[in-house]
Amino acid sequence: MDDKVHEYQLRAEGIPDLILETDQTPVVVDAGKVIDLPVRLRADETNLVKRSTDIVFTLTATDEAELKITEKAKFLGPQP
Amino acid sequence: MQNHLTNTTALSDGKIEQIKSGLTHDDEILLSLYGKREKVYPREVHGIFAFLRVLAAIGLLGIFYGLPWLQWDGRQSVLLDLPARKFYIFGLTFWPQDFLYLTFLLMLAALGLFFFTALAGRVWCGYACPQTVWTEVFLWIEHMIEGTRIQKMRLDKSLLTLRKFRIKATKHALWILFAAFTGFTFVSYFTPAKILVDELVNFQLGPWETFWIVFYGFATYGNAGWMREQVCIHMCPYGRFQNAMFDDNTLIVSYDEKRGEPRGPRKPSSDHRRQGLGRQGLGDCINCTLCVQVCPTGIDIRNGLQYECIACSACIDVCNDVMDKMGYPKGLIRYTTQNALQGKQTRIIRPRIIIYGVILTGIISIFIYSLSQRIPAGLDVIRDRNQLYRETAGLIEKCLYTENFEYG
Ligand code: SF4
């Protein structure tokens, strides 16, 4: 609803000790712009009970806590 | 559905004439399409509704011409920046992704029209429609330059003299000036007004800006100066399908035929109602035809409700004056309903109104709620298709792309 540059923080949850890695921190997006941000998720195999685990990405603006969105995804791994 | 266009209760001179000359309504329409248009010279009118109309016109035109000059957060308050695909409306910024809200807005407008038409007839036409409002401004300019209705008619009939040329040229110059300013204002919703002024004085207007200023200005000049009531009668789809939204409880402008007929001139002091030897036995209408003279669409309201009537209530104002002068109660022509005219109770709250009202409130609520909940960012997660995972010393690594966009 504004027209400003925002800085974001991206988190992933759903598996204990899930680690999100990206080459680009902090995540800065210009108003009206779309960016592609490649990320890697890292989990310990012992924490995976299924081949596919539901995880949730949460994007929060660091300067505005209300600006927050979540998106569901799946973590696919080897058959445990 | 009752057809209100041929009002059955109204004793209609026009209809009688029609039957006499053997013309059906369709024939008339056909003739009117091909026939030469009779120019309408609406007479100036004063009164409470005329005052309300002027008030509405000033308010609406004030918004239209004023908004581009109002600043907000360091930019123009309402600006539709097409190249950047950003639409600023006061504190809000909309992006093409917010297209949904436009759909909402259009739905609201349509439903609002249904609701208010069912309730109060063509109030939109009479008070708020741009066609009506701009026509009124153009008529006002015409009135200033050419004078009263009679003077205008005489001028048009007279031979072209230098004086006539001067008057006509002045009028058209003023019309064109006003129309050009209208076109300029329209474009300044897309190019900031201040920049547009700069470009204009330095002769640096872009081709599209020039085109739209000229086009919009020309449309204003043509519609409000020349076409006028023709737009309402022949071009406006809303004017044509309005009667489907009317029912017997809809507010309409109507002549009280029971009270007015038989019409006829009389001496001011005569007890016009009394019948008998040498007595006239007349109704309240003195047949002064003022109601016809003020009508911007050139119809006679005494013939009953007609599709041409834009419910501007000019005839109400003028007839009230006449009634005052004659010492009769006001309201021979008045806002009323079909039911009231037939001596029945008018029901404002009725199923149609409730249904329209509920849907309208519902959509407004959803609209406001979704606007307040709008998160100006989006997040898409796209999994890397080439590599599902990679094992690195007991850790599973997963490759993902997150695409995230923010819009405002
Ligand atoms: S203005 Fe009133 S009195 Fe005069 S002709 Fe019309 S209805 Fe009759």
Ligand code: SF4
């Ligand atoms: S009939 Fe009366 S209300 Fe209807 S358009 Fe003419 S002046 Fe206006």
